[in-house]
Amino acid sequence: MTRPLILGLIGISCLLFGSAVALPIFTLEPKAGEWTPLAKIISPSDMQVKAMRLLQGVATLWNEGEKILALLIALFSLILPTLKLTMLWVEGMLSGGLPDKWIRFLRTVSRYAMLEVFLVALTVLLIKEMPGGSRVTLQAGFYTFSASVLLSLMSAHWMERINRH
Amino acid sequence: MDTAENTKKNPWLIAVIPLALISLGILISQFFRATETPVTKESVFSIWVAEAEIAATGKNNDRWDKDRSAPDPGALVTWQDQVVLETVVAKDSLIARWDPVAISLGDVVLNKGGISTSSVKRIARIKNAREGNFSVALFDEDIIGRDFIGGWNIPTRQLRPGLLELKSGESLRKIVLAITMDDNLDMPVEVFTPKGAVYLDTPPKVMMETMERWAEEAKEEIGKLGETVGKGINQLGKDVGESIGKLGDRVGKEKDRLKKTLKESGEKAGSKIRESLEKLLPDQE
Numbered sequence: 001m002t003r004p005l006i007l008g009l010i011g012i013s014c015l016l017f018g019s020a021v022a023l024p025i026f027t028l029e030p031k032a033g034e035w036t037p038l039a040k041i042i043s044p045s046d047m048q049v050k051a052m053r054l055l056q057g058v059a060t061l062w063n064e065g066e067k068i069l070a071l072l073i074a075l076f077s078l079i080l081p082t083l084k085l086t087m088l089w090v091e092g093m094l095s096g097g098l099p100d101k102w103i104r105f106l107r108t109v110s111r112y113a114m115l116e117v118f119l120v121a122l123t124v125l126l127i128k129e130m131p132g133g134s135r136v137t138l139q140a141g142f143y144t145f146s147a148s149v150l151l152s153l154m155s156a157h158w159m160e161r162i163n164r165h
Numbered sequence: 166m167d168t169a170e171n172t173k174k175n176p177w178l179i180a181v182i183p184l185a186l187i188s189l190g191i192l193i194s195q196f197f198r199a200t201e202t203p204v205t206k207e208s209v210f211s212i213w214v215a216e217a218e219i220a221a222t223g224k225n226n227d228r229w230d231k232d233r234s235a236p237d238p239g240a241l242v243t244w245q246d247q248v249v250l251e252t253v254v255a256k257d258s259l260i261a262r263w264d265p266v267a268i269s270l271g272d273v274v275l276n277k278g279g280i281s282t283s284s285v286k287r288i289a290r291i292k293n294a295r296e297g298n299f300s301v302a303l304f305d306e307d308i309i310g311r312d313f314i315g316g317w318n319i320p321t322r323q324l325r326p327g328l329l330e331l332k333s334g335e336s337l338r339k340i341v342l343a344i345t346m347d348d349n350l351d352m353p354v355e356v357f358t359p360k361g362a363v364y365l366d367t368p369p370k371v372m373m374e375t376m377e378r379w380a381e382e383a384k385e386e387i388g389k390l391g392e393t394v395g396k397g398i399n400q401l402g403k404d405v406g407e408s409i410g411k412l413g414d415r416v417g418k419e420k421d422r423l424k425k426t427l428k429e430s431g432e433k434a435g436s437k438i439r440e441s442l443e444k445l446l447p448d449q450e
Contacts, residue, residue: 014183018190023197041266048351055191082187089183090176098176 003162007092009155014085016148021078023141024051031133053141054078076112081149084109088155091163110156204346208293210324211345213265214240214252215352217303218339219314221259229305229312235259236305238314242289243371244299244321250289251375254306263287265343265350286350294321300369303337309387310380316365316372323359330356333364 028050032039040047054077061070087106091098098106130136219236223229229236235257242250255261267287291299302316315337319329329342343353368376 010183011186014186015190015193018187018192019194020190021187022191022194048349082184085187086180086183090179093179093182094176 003092003095006155006158006162007089009151010085010089010092013148013151013155014089016144016151017081017085020141020145020148021054023144024053024139025057025141025145026139027051027137029135029137031130031135033132036132051139054145080109080112081152084156085152088152088159091159092155106156110153204293204325206293206295208324208346210291210293210326211265211348211350212242212250212289212291212324213287213343214242214250214263214301214340215328215343216260216262216339216341217337218260219258219303220336220338223305223312223314223336230307236314237307238303239306239311240301240303241372241375242299242301243369244289244291245297246371248371248375249291249299250287252287286348288348288350291321291324293324297321300365300372301340301342302365302368302372303340304376304379308383310383311376313368313372313376316368318363318365318369319359320361323361325357327353327355327357330358331362335364335366337364 030047030050032047036047054073058070058074058078061067061073084106087098087102087109091103091106217238217240219229219238236259237254237256238258238261239254240250240252240263241248252263253267255263265286265288289299298318298320300316300318303314304311305314315333315335317331317337317340319331323329324344326344326346329344330339331341332339341356345351345353
């Protein structure tokens with residue numbers, strides 16, 4: 001694996017991550033059992049299929065006063081992955097010239113990289129069987145996020161191997 | 166690349182590239198999001214009148230209602246010379262709002278879960294067409310029909326999901342049409358003003374015909390009301406006449422009964438007096 005190829009993978013990972021924060025992660029289709037048609041008539045907005053997006057979700061939580069939760073999600077799903085990708089790119093461009101303290105930081109950040117995917121998967125698993133036949137479906141955002149995390153993990157691994165040699 | 170070469174590179178400048186790529190990713194996803202429901206020639210829009218604002222006075226500064234109450238506006242949407250939506254009348258409103266769904270509590274109770282969504286939707290469906298217009302107008306309902314408040318003629322090619330807002334300095338100050346696709350009844354957020362819309366001072370032909378129909382209906386209603394009132398008065402007169410007649414009969418009968426009673430009482434009293442006198446004076450016979 002050559003350094004330009006790794007840089008290319010990091011670039012793709014960045015693009016995928018950018019898409020993931022704006023694309024829907026999963027959609028929630030509310031149902032009310034046999035009363036679904038009536039509920040759709042009485043309260044159409046509540047029965048509409050809802051798409052959950054990372055950026056939008058953080059903004060909604062912040063506006064609803066759930067500031068700590070909004071900050072936590074923003075930290076783990078927006079700030080840390082961005083920092084990780086940026087530092088990987090800088091490391092690749094500087095050919096291992098990144099200071100040690102930044103390398104240590106990069107390793108620490110990498111441990112939490114899969115956390116978001118794990119949380120989303122867990123949430124989907126928990127709410128998969130909802131009353132009234134409501135359904136949760138994973139969307140493009142989940143897959144682009146997962147792909148971005150996997151690519152960044154692979155890039156970090158190969159980068160370390162190149163640097164050791 | 167060696168260490169000396171690296172020192173010349175600014176890490177902060179290098180860090181801008183992944184950030185730019187992430188931003189590009191966001192932009193690309195926005196592009197995909199925008200094309201989720203593309204507007205084509207075959208697109209069918211669901212339209213309902215969300216809000217209308219009416220001037221405090223009509224033409225020539227006339228009040229809408231004689232009793233100084235606000236107008237009772239109802240809206241009409243026409244397309245291809247057909248009425249495609251007639252809203253309910255909002256009583257006493259200078260700012261009126263309508264919902265895309267009209268359902269009564271009775272419907273809910275009586276049709277447990279069995280109401281058809283199409284039967285309660287109060288929306289117009291208009292197809293996206295390059296040529297042609299559709300019209301929307303407001304009318305003030307009163308006892309003898311409905312007066313035209315104002316309206317707009319809008320090119321159909323200007324239709325797109327969102328809140329179509331039109332403002333004027335005329336009687337119909339503002340009108341907001343909610344436009345969605347695929348029968349989605351969620352209130353759109355984005356507000357836009359269409360190009361080429363023309364304010365209507367007089368209703369179009371099809372609306373005139375509808376106004377005539379309303380006037381006919383009002384006339385019929387008034388006629389029925391007049392008939393009912395007339396019948397009522399006749400019945401009342403008849404009832405009063407009958408009652409007076411019955412009362413006369415009853416008074417006559419009572420008079421006769423009284424006479425008879427008086428006569429009988431007189432006769433009885435006479436005979437009693439006679440009997441008493443006979444007992445007192447038996448020898449005088």
